[in-house]
Amino acid sequence: MGETTWRTETPVQQPASTARHSLHLVAPIWNLGTSGIRGLSSAVTPEGNQRKGRMLLQFLTDRFYDVEALRGYLFQKQVSKVHKENRFQGKEWIRSTEHGYSPLQLLSFQAVPIEAVDASDCAINYEGLDNLLALKELQSLLLQRCPHVDDWCLSRLHQLANSLQELSLAGCPRISERGLACLHHLQNLRRLDISDLPAVSNPGLTQILVEEMLPRCEVLGAEWAQGLKLGPEEQSRDTASPIPA
């Protein structure tokens, strides 16, 4: 099915010239994802010490139409595989129409587990979290700059402990260090962003304590050295005057 939908896009022209030209023409259709056209060609012909084999293959492709057709076919299969990974069940991203409604196709995906939710700048609150906590396979949750997410909301996140790997709380005005204390339930958390939390009283110390609490997690937050003052030796070097007692 993936191949047929791929073919409805601009078809790849297979010129009679060398296979190298056909490789270049595929590039515009295919957007980000893998490393580049060169990466793909290396996927088709294995790397390593097979330079002689590659040269031979190139010679044969130039000489024989069958070899060229075979290589083209294999190459198409690779590209469509990558393309499938960049799509969802063979379709593009499902976006809401200009009136704000999602197409009916969305309903057919109810059984699909959701892995990531970006609820940044959303006015989600304690009761609204019910919807997110029902997603038992959620791996990434972004709650940046949500104005109503507070310590009480954080105390509910323990329900996602089994799956949550990434959590971002940057910029939420109501979260304090007391709410951050209940993140220790999330033992699978690998990335936590607690930068720019205005209600946290001591960001540097809080960061250290959160890092101790979640040893396997990478915590992004305030630079812990920002609140520290220079020691007396460093100060005298800077100011070149005695420190007032």
Add this chain to the structure above:
Amino acid sequence: MFRGALWLLAGRGYVGRGLSTRSGGSTPDWTEKVSEIKKKIQSALPGGPWDPLYDTSHLPPEHSDVVIVGGGVLGLSVAYWLKRLEKPRGAIKVLVVDRDHTYSQASTGLSVGGIRQQFSLPENIQLSLFSVDFLRNINEYLAVVDDPPLDVQFNPSGYLLLASEKGAAIMESNVKVQRQEGAKVCLMSPEQLQNKFPWINTDGVALASYGLEGEGWFDPWCLLQGLRRKIQSLGVLFCQGEVTRFITSSSRMQTSSGKEMTLKRIHEVHVKMDHSLEYQPVECALVINAAGAWSGQVAELAGIGKGPPGTLEGTKLPVEPRKRYVYFWHCPEGPGLETPFMADTSGAYFRREGLGHNYLGGCSPTEEEEPDPGNLEVDHDFFQDKVWPHLAHRVPAFQSLKVRSAWAGYYDYNTFDQNGVVGPHPLVVNMYFATGFSGHGLQQAPAVGRAVAEMVLEGQFQTINLSSLLFSRFYLGEKVEERNII
């Protein structure tokens, strides 16, 4: 316009200054004189406290529909819900009487501030669940126009109760009841406990129950001040004074079986002022006894318990003050940010305080070791002998700690079954109780206040049924035991 300008100048004192220089001496400021005259006129107008003989502004009013004895969190909560549930608005005049407006001995301010749903009695669990909701939405309940929003500084870190072999079965059945009522509690084996909190020594622990949501600790002062501010805005009057006497009237009634009972009604409450013999008789329709540790004494004033023992007249209110110590220590190697409010198998408990590796904790003494509740002096040896060994055994990091300070507070201890007393007295028909919660009054105050207000206004409990906590159980001997007392 010229006259207006002259008045302005007079107000600013220019004319006065001119006059004074002419007379040659310094006269008092013109503005001060004007404000004094204004004050005198205002006090003489109707509505002011002006009495031609003497100033009565410190005395309570002469009439009040409801008099609440005790201005702690329970009393204020009852006042709040009375004003909130009354129909029509402004119908009931409420007066809150407390003998100490600094709350120096009140249990509310001295409390450790914990809130949990891990009780064994379903009513307690429901009370606590509603109170947590109240705290979460505190600004919806207690918001006052133009005042800053309240922040109770809630730490949602949960409670961790540990049970030894013999307590494990009880803990399991308790957790079952808690889950049924809707509390989010989980049971942990010693291995899981060790995994989750590596700083615990699980020696002697057979089972642990851990609250996942809605449990933790908060700032009781914030709740108290928030309630106070809100009910003042709703028109509740406050008075600092001590209730010394109730004027009652009795009537003899016959029960359906022919037995004669004497029913009493309180008509007046005598409120005595601080450091003086002056008192004010306040005529009232209802009295709410929310005097905390001293509720027993207030009940005796109304004649509760004065009768032959074994009868309903002779059943006293079994609430007495019990002193509890709280110690504040620092331990740099202590448990981290994830520390819950932990209660050990021995009864010793502790919790974190702030970010700086400071901890609060204590232990309830056994019956034989009960300290004398006459004063609030702290016994530091109690920590050395009774609290520290258990803490150090359970959390090895606490073997080296430094006690920074300590204080003591009262539990309004119900010697009968350690659960609260709510509702009217069967004989003194217009005295309602809201007391006796033995250490968990603060965390149940919002819900208890609502229950008592419903009882007063509707005659029955509407939301949470607390009929098992009525006074009559003391006479009937029906103990409603709470097994999870910290």
